[in-house]
Amino acid sequence: MCVVISLFLFFELKPSLETPDISADEGLSYSTTVFLMNNVSENPFHWKEVVFFGRHYPLTSNGWNHGALESYLIFPAVKIFGIHLWSLRIIPIFFGVLIIILTYAVGSRLFSPAVGLISSSLLALNPFYITAVKLGPSLGFSLPMFSLIALLSLWKYLKTEKNQFLYLTAFSLGVGLNAKGFFVWFIIGFLLSTLFCYWNVLRRIKYKSIGLTALVFFIGAFPALCFYYSSSVMRIVAHSGAHATYLGHDNLRILENLIVRLKQLRFILGGEKWENLFSINFPVVLFWLSFFYIARLIIFGEMSPEKKQIRHLFLIILFVATTSTFSFTGLWRVHWCILMPYLQFLIAVAMVEIFKLRNSLSRVFVSTCLILLLTCYSNLLILRYHQHSLEKKSSGTCSIGALTRWLIDNKYSEPVSFDPNVHFGLRIFSGLKMCNRETICWPDEKDAREIIYRSLSQPNNGRVFIASYIRPQQKVNEFIQFSLEELKKKMVIVKDFTDPDTGKLRFRVFGVTD
Secondary structure, eight states, rough: OOHHHEEEEEESSSOOOTTOOOOHHHHHHHHHHHHHHHTTOOTTTTTOEEETTTEESBBBBBSSBSSSSSHHHHHHHHHHOOSSHHHHHHHOOOOOHEEEHHHHHHHHHHHHHHHHHHHHHHHTOOOOOOOOOOOOOOOTTHHHHHHHHHHHHHHHHHHHHHHHHHHHHHHHHHHHTTTTTTTTHHHHHHHHHHHHHHHHHHTTTOOOHHHHHHHHHHTTTTTHHHHHHSSHHHHHHHITTTTTTTOBBBTTTTHHHHHHHHTTHHHHHHHHTTTTSSGGHHHHHHHHHHHHHHHHHHHHOOOOOOHHHHHHHHHHHHHHHTTTTTTTTTGGGGGGGGGGGHHHHHEEEEEEHTTTSHHHHHHHHHHHHHHHOOOOHHHHHHHHHHHHHHHTOOOOTTTHHHHHHHHHHOOOOOOEEHHHHHHHHHHHHHHHOOOOOOOOOOOOOHHHHHHHHHHHHHHOTTOOOEOSSSSSSHHHHHHHHHHHHHHTOEEEEEEEEEOTTTTEEEEEEEEEEO
């Protein structure tokens, strides 16, 4: 039933598979897939690649922390069905359904069928999860699968002490690092919690098995490790990442960063853009009730084998949340996606443990909480459906489709877009050469003005520029105007693209003249 519900929601709710809108991170991975399919050797995003029998195989999709693994996972669908959003997003949706099934299997195997049913239901109805899965590589659609396989295989090893399960755990963690660099937070949290909870078992592992486990992990993580070792990323981190990142995030403010991370739980547990609704508060409140109830159970309860598993789950969440306060970029709330199944496990385990108290009050409490929680999620999903309908009616960001066709028809083969979202969307769906990383900037990037100034100062040669008004690009647009004034050049508007229903400006294509 959970799979059927989630399949309906994946295909029906925002963002639609047909909506030609693409995020910057999504575009990075999809561009890599397109380059892989066409055997393109250009290096627009400072990736690392290997050449094998004349074909180019990228190791990452950008020069920072986006691995190329999910670009390869998407490749078969793109190869078969061609380049459009349906083929790009069908694989993430497949993984999204698979992870729901795996969540049920892991919860049932490690705890009880009730935990598996509750946790998979919460995941299948979670508004953030429904939206995030279809954005695919933006958030790492494969990461929950690798983390769940690692958890299940580890507990299988602890039960049987067969080394093949230990090697599978290490391999799953290593492969996950090729999807997203921030998976290292989960690896560290998983390792610390495992050592703390099961040191008496792990200390019996022979040195040979430890060496083979480490080797298997390095084999799984080999592409990502090669990239990080050979690129400038580690040197940048060594010099500045320990203190302040290029976006201004201070890693030494540990307590402040942890508070920010905890506040971001509202986004993950309650859904995006609905902070003003009362119903969003209940999933968060229930999570904290579950968190403190499990903490009390661990501290004052008898440490049975089942309680050890609960303690392990609790510490994984705690350690990963704490580790994630250290970032190479900033504290993005979507990073909480790395703990998606585990947050649902914690709530489910707490509900089942309270239900086991065998008194009418506890059972009424659990039943009421689950009904309220599912009602909240249902309300949020209905509101999302309503928003989706409004966006389809008003065309939303579909203006990018008209922009793509217009650029092709007018033979603008090398347009320049400073908005990464627009840039990657045009590059993929139009086949235009566009421009390289040196002409793309994020609004908060320190060198945004320098990138824009350098691009606008080049000889015109009939090239057009694209300003975006879909997202908060106010800073970029201000930089464009300021650069033109400083260069003593004027903006010549070539074409405006507006929403046909609202009349709001979506894109502006312009040239420059002295």
